[in-house]
Amino acid sequence: MKLDTKLIHGGPLLDEYTGSSSIPIYQASTFHQAHFTEPQEFTYTRFGNPTRKALEETIACLECGEYGFAFSSGMAAISAVLLNFSMGDHVILCKDIYGGTYQLVTELFPKYGIEYSFVDETNLSSWEEAIKENTRGIYIETPSNPLLTITDIRGVVQLAKLHKIMTIIDNTFMTPIYQNPIKLGVDIVIHSATKFINGHSDVTAGLIVTSDEVIADTLYKTQKMMGSMLDPYNCWLVLRGIKTMNVRMEKEVENADFIAKELQKHRKVKAVYYPSLANHIGKEVHFSQASSGGAVLTFDLGNYENVKDFFANVKIPIVAVSLGGVESILSYPFTMSHAVIPEKERLDLGVTDGLIRLSCGIEDKYDLLNDLVNALDHVKAEPHYGERIL
Numbered sequence: 325m326k327l328d329t330k331l332i333h334g335g336p337l338l339d340e341y342t343g344s345s346s347i348p349i350y351q352a353s354t355f356h357q358a359h360f361t362e363p364q365e366f367t368y369t370r371f372g373n374p375t376r377k378a379l380e381e382t383i384a385c386l387e388c389g390e391y392g393f394a395f396s397s398g399m400a401a402i403s404a405v406l407l408n409f410s411m412g413d414h415v416i417l418c419k420d421i422y423g424g425t426y427q428l429v430t431e432l433f434p435k436y437g438i439e440y441s442f443v444d445e446t447n448l449s450s451w452e453e454a455i456k457e458n459t460r461g462i463y464i465e466t467p468s469n470p471l472l473t474i475t476d477i478r479g480v481v482q483l484a485k486l487h488k489i490m491t492i493i494d495n496t497f498m499t500p501i502y503q504n505p506i507k508l509g510v511d512i513v514i515h516s517a518t519k520f521i522n523g524h525s526d527v528t529a530g531l532i533v534t535s536d537e538v539i540a541d542t543l544y545k546t547q548k549m550m551g552s553m554l555d556p557y558n559c560w561l562v563l564r565g566i567k568t569m570n571v572r573m574e575k576e577v578e579n580a581d582f583i584a585k586e587l588q589k590h591r592k593v594k595a596v597y598y599p600s601l602a603n604h605i606g607k608e609v610h611f612s613q614a615s616s617g618g619a620v621l622t623f624d625l626g627n628y629e630n631v632k633d634f635f636a637n638v639k640i641p642i643v644a645v646s647l648g649g650v651e652s653i654l655s656y657p658f659t660m661s662h663a664v665i666p667e668k669e670r671l672d673l674g675v676t677d678g679l680i681r682l683s684c685g686i687e688d689k690y691d692l693l694n695d696l697v698n699a700l701d702h703v704k705a706e707p708h709y710g711e712r713i714l
């Protein structure tokens with residue numbers, strides 16, 4: 325089945341009881357048990373719900389895995405995985421990482437006696453050097469947030485398998501459309517479905533896929549015990565979003581590719597980070613494991629003053645902490661997504677006060693470019709970074 329067909333028919337499309345063309349929202353907390361001593365599939369929504377089951381089957385199919393799980397947010401999904409490590413375990417993570425994951429690791433791991441190391445994800449030998457006797461997990465985000473750095477998934481998986489270490493990836497930026505880590509040997513794939521998968525900035529949700537039965541068992545129990553599952557209404561919304569994910573993303577990626585290349589030429593833009601750009605570090609590795617640069621790019625205006633002038637004049641994109649909606653979204657990682665990382669570490673990571681992240685929506689790309697260029701015209705400083713004046 326080709327991708328466009330899979331997005332519609334990969335998971336359950338019709339309600340098996342009524343034939344309804346949309347899986348209904350089974351808005352029930354509990355289910356009547358005709359034979360109270362006999363097991364039945366659905367008993368209580370925290371344990372399982374038909375709308376959630378449809379979403380979980382759909383995401384498992386899209387990620388080419390066996391088992392899917394739907395959580396109340398991306399962070400609920402990430403917690404369900406990371407908090408299953410035990411006292412004395414060691415986990416290695418990429419240093420350029422979503423701020424919420426950084427906070428979870430640095431604040432909660434010590435409480436549970438779980439050790440961690442952050443490594444330069446772009447360098448395979450730094451993953452290898454960080455492996456210890458007690459390393460049980462490797463956690464990747466590629467392309468990363470916000471600098472779009474690239475990790476060699478196959479290389480890391482090979483190392484992990486050699487040392488019997490579990491691999492986990494946050495695949496939010498690529499979506500199952502452009503990167504299928506399970507096919508590359510990764511054990512657990514996580515998504516913030518709040519972003520491109522739902523795609524309309526109206527839901528928070530997290531999804532996990534694995535093909536490993538033991539891991540699936542643990543995740544099911546964790547979801548049930550922590551009660552962090554996604555509710556039926558939001559499952560329905562995510563299922564609805566998935567159907568149009570490819571048509572949305574084709575346009576969003578086209579816009580991002582166009583904007584990244586144009587901004588790179590602008591004299592007031594110091595740098596642009598986007599995997600499809602010819603000078604992006606790791607571009608070759610990225611395109612050996614993914615089929616698109618994605619819809620998110622980050623650019624550098626050099627300092628806070630320039631960012632302030634720019635934000636004051638931009639009209640089309642909204643300014644918000646999220647990404648992956650049909651509307652373009654600008655965000656300022658320094659005080660938004662990465663604010664929880666101590667300033668010195670943030671700066672060491674390259675998350676400086678001049679960085680702006682843009683998640684491209686489905687607007688007309690020339691309207692979007694003109695709006696950004698107009699806002700750049702209002703940036704008072706007159707640096708000359710680019711090759712030509714737009």
Ligand SMILES: Cc1ncc(COP(=O)(O)O)c(C=O)c1O
Binds near residue numbers: 469515
């Ligand atoms: C890459 C990435 N992973 C995880 C998350 C967390 O997802 P949520 O906000 O749905 O909890 C985010 C949120 O911005 C993110 O960008």
